[in-house]
Amino acid sequence: MTAIAFDNVYRAYQPGEYVLQGVSFRVTEGEVVGLLGKNGAGKTTLLRLALGLLEPQKGSVRVFGQNPRRDAATVKQRIGYVAEDQDLPPFLTVNQVIELHRCLYPAWDDRLVQSLGARFRLPASARVGQLSKGQARQVALLCAVAHRPDLLLLDEPAGGLDPAARREFLEASIELLNENGTTIIFSSHHLTDVERMARRVVMIQSGYLYLDTEADELQEGYSLAVIPAGVVVDPDRLLELHDCLGVRPRRGSVHAIFRCPPANCQSLLVRKLGITNARCVSLALEEMFVELVGSIEPLDQSITSARVQGSPGESSNWKREPAGGWS
Amino acid sequence: MLIVIDPHSGVPVYRQLMDQIKFHIASGLLKPGDELPSTRTLSADLGINPMTISKAYSYLERDDVIDRRPGLPLVVKAVPDEQFKDRKLDQLKESLAPTVRIVRQLDIDDEEVIAILRAMLCEGEDEA
Numbered sequence: 001m002t003a004i005a006f007d008n009v010y011r012a013y014q015p016g017e018y019v020l021q022g023v024s025f026r027v028t029e030g031e032v033v034g035l036l037g038k039n040g041a042g043k044t045t046l047l048r049l050a051l052g053l054l055e056p057q058k059g060s061v062r063v064f065g066q067n068p069r070r071d072a073a074t075v076k077q078r079i080g081y082v083a084e085d086q087d088l089p090p091f092l093t094v095n096q097v098i099e100l101h102r103c104l105y106p107a108w109d110d111r112l113v114q115s116l117g118a119r120f121r122l123p124a125s126a127r128v129g130q131l132s133k134g135q136a137r138q139v140a141l142l143c144a145v146a147h148r149p150d151l152l153l154l155d156e157p158a159g160g161l162d163p164a165a166r167r168e169f170l171e172a173s174i175e176l177l178n179e180n181g182t183t184i185i186f187s188s189h190h191l192t193d194v195e196r197m198a199r200r201v202v203m204i205q206s207g208y209l210y211l212d213t214e215a216d217e218l219q220e221g222y223s224l225a226v227i228p229a230g231v232v233v234d235p236d237r238l239l240e241l242h243d244c245l246g247v248r249p250r251r252g253s254v255h256a257i258f259r260c261p262p263a264n265c266q267s268l269l270v271r272k273l274g275i276t277n278a279r280c281v282s283l284a285l286e287e288m289f290v291e292l293v294g295s296i297e298p299l300d301q302s303i304t305s306a307r308v309q310g311s312p313g314e315s316s317n318w319k320r321e322p323a324g325g326w327s
Numbered sequence: 328m329l330i331v332i333d334p335h336s337g338v339p340v341y342r343q344l345m346d347q348i349k350f351h352i353a354s355g356l357l358k359p360g361d362e363l364p365s366t367r368t369l370s371a372d373l374g375i376n377p378m379t380i381s382k383a384y385s386y387l388e389r390d391d392v393i394d395r396r397p398g399l400p401l402v403v404k405a406v407p408d409e410q411f412k413d414r415k416l417d418q419l420k421e422s423l424a425p426t427v428r429i430v431r432q433l434d435i436d437d438e439e440v441i442a443i444l445r446a447m448l449c450e451g452e453d454e455a
Contacts, residue, residue, distance in 0.1 A: 032376055170374050178367045178377055192334035196375045216339040216382075282337040 001029045003064060003151050003183040004050055010058035011045055019045050021207040022059070027183060029150070034198030034215070035187040038293055041204045043187040044084060047153045050185075051081055063151065077105065080149035084156040084187075086140040090129030094122050094139055098146070105147035116142045116172060134165040141169060145176055152176065154186035158193060166190065170197060191286040201285070203292070211292070219282055223262040224291055225269060226279045227254040233275065241272055248294045257291050329356070332373055340375055344383035349392060352403055353418045359405035363393060 004027045011020045019042045027033055035043050048054045049061045052068030052075060061068060068075045088097050094117075102108045117124065120138040128136060137157065145152065152173065158166040170193055176182050188194050194201065194215070201218055203211035222245075227233055229252030238247050238256050243265070248255040258265040262280040269275040283291065330347050332340055351357040363369075366384065370377035384401060387393045394404045406414070430440050 032378070167374055171371060174370055174374060174376065178370060195334040195340060196332070196373075199376055199378050216341060219337055219339045220342075284335045284337045286335070287337075 001064070002062075003027050003029045003031070004185070005062040006046065006049070006059070007062070008059035009046075009049065009056045009061060011042075011049065011054060011056050018207050020049075020056075020204075023204065023207070023209050024059075025202060025209055025212055027185060029183050030181045031200060032177065032184045032198050033186075033200045033202055034194035035185055035202050035204065036191075036194065036289060037187075037204035037210075042207055043204055044155055046204070047081070047155050047185065047187065050151075050153060051079060052076070077107070077147070078150045080144035080147065080152045080182075082137070082140045082144045082154045082157050084159060086136065088128045088136060088139060091127060093125050093127050094131070095124045097128060097139055098143060101143040101146065107147045109146055109148055112148065113142060113146045116145070119172070120168065133160045134162065137161060137165070137169065141172065145172075148176075148180055148182075150180075150182060152182050152184045152186075154184065154188075156187055156189070158188060158190050166193065173197070191284075191289055195285050203289075205293070215285070218285065218288060221259065221261060222283065222288065223258050223260065223265045223280050224283050224287070225256045225258060225265050226281075227256065227269075227275060228277055228279075229253045231275055231277065233273065237273060241268060243268065246292060248291060255291060255294075257288075330369075330373060332375060341379050341383040341386070344380065345386055345390075348383070348387060349390075349414070350418055352392065353411075353415045357403050359403050361403045362400040363402065365400060 006026070007024050009020050009023045010018055012018045019040075023042070023046065035046065037043050045054065049056055050063055050068060052063075052072050055069050063075045064078060066075050092100070098113060098117075102110075102113075116138075120135070120142070122135060122138060122142070123131075128139065131139065137160075141157065144154075154173070157169055157173075161169060173184060173186075174197070177184060184197070186194075186197070198215050201211065201213060201215050202209065205211075231254075233254055235247040235249065235254065238244050238254070241258075243259045245257045245259055247257075258268070258280075260268065262282055265280040266278065269278045269280070329351065330344060332343055334340075336343065338346075348357070348363070357363075363384070364372070366377045366380045369380050384393065384395075388395050388401075391406075392404060393401050395401055430437075
């Protein structure tokens with residue numbers, strides 16, 4: 001069953017300035033999806049659309065087949081949400097915040113609240129304003145999961161947490177996943193967390209769906225070629241290679257991302273361009289992110305045009321922007 | 328069970344799991360008949376998605392390394408002695424592969440490499 005379906009979604013906050021321009025993807029029940037993108041890429045907007053806090057100007061958003069604006073109450077019963085900048089009322093105590101949420105959800109599970117509260121060692125009678133940032137996030141998570149939602153939307157859940165608190169948060173989410181088969185969509189800049197949690201990675205860039213792939217596939221099927229300084233190579237020639245997804249000149253050397261494993265990448269460079277001393281390696285998600293984001297905005301226009309034209313065999317997972325889309 | 332996930336390695340998590348379990352079996356830390364932790368337990372312990380563990384386990388089953396028994400914990404599969412030895416050698420070959428690449432890159436003579444390896448093995452014996 002489909003948990004969430006975004007279909008050709010457009011959303012602008014200012015007339016004509018689209019944050020999302022035609023984003024489509026579906027998340028099946030039980031999936032854990034890591035939502036990646038630079039700051040301002042539109043991740044939060046996507047999550048808020050799913051919650052029904054925003055309406056798309058074009059396209060449609062469906063959560064468990066329902067419209068989160070029209071069927072707001074039913075949809076919200078099934079969703080748990082932790083916002084990036086959760087503003088819990090600072091003058092309420094932890095218990096009062098929990099009580100407030102409890103009134104809203106018939107399916108509230110007091111035992112889960114007890115066990116998570118004990119696990120996080122939350123001071124029940126402390127005011128929210130007195131809590132540390134980590135504790136405040138934990139209260140927010142607790143309130144988001146206590147009704148055992150079918151869909152958990154986490155917007156930068158680990159923002160500002162120390163590594164131990166992040167791990168605790170992660171483990172609590174995984175337990176929920178284990179017990180309920182909850183669908184989880186989370187945006188994060190902690191890419192090691194994404195690697196641990198997500199089976200699927202969706203990347204948004206400049207309002208477009210840039211990448212949508214299995215996390216394992218991203219590591220096994222992609223590689224970075226570092227072509228050392230001194231080798232004269234025309235970025236256009238690289239981009240003409242059908243598995244080349246982006247080129248990033250770096251202080252003399254050239255970095256190129258390829259959609260093939262390192263060994264194939266190596267032989268491709270030798271065969272097609274006669275480059276024998278490139279270093280081809282597979283990448284951790286973090287480096288992959290930096291390379292992709294870095295190579296998206298090419299330094300010179302000729303790379304742009306090559307990228308935009310693309311090549312016939314490129315993966316349909318990679319959406320390149322229309323001509324003139326760069327600014 | 329001693330499993331450490333390194334999210335910076337560029338190796339998918341399921342692969343890391345498989346490699347380490349295979350290594351533990353080859354080294355004798357995990358013996359035939361030993362039970363493997365459940366998907367749930369391991370995912371909670373390591374802080375990784377349970378689906379990733381299932382994926383690693385099913386590949387290990389495909390590779391004839393572990394046995395799945397309905398309703399019971401997964402166990403390490405027994406193999407004949409000669410096959411066990413082969414697996415050990417396979418492990419060794421796999422870990423030597425990067426060394427071979429470096430040897431080629433540094434352009435070091437094969438005989439010298441073997442001499443270094445022999446010397447290092449002797450050092451290890453002295454310590455032990």
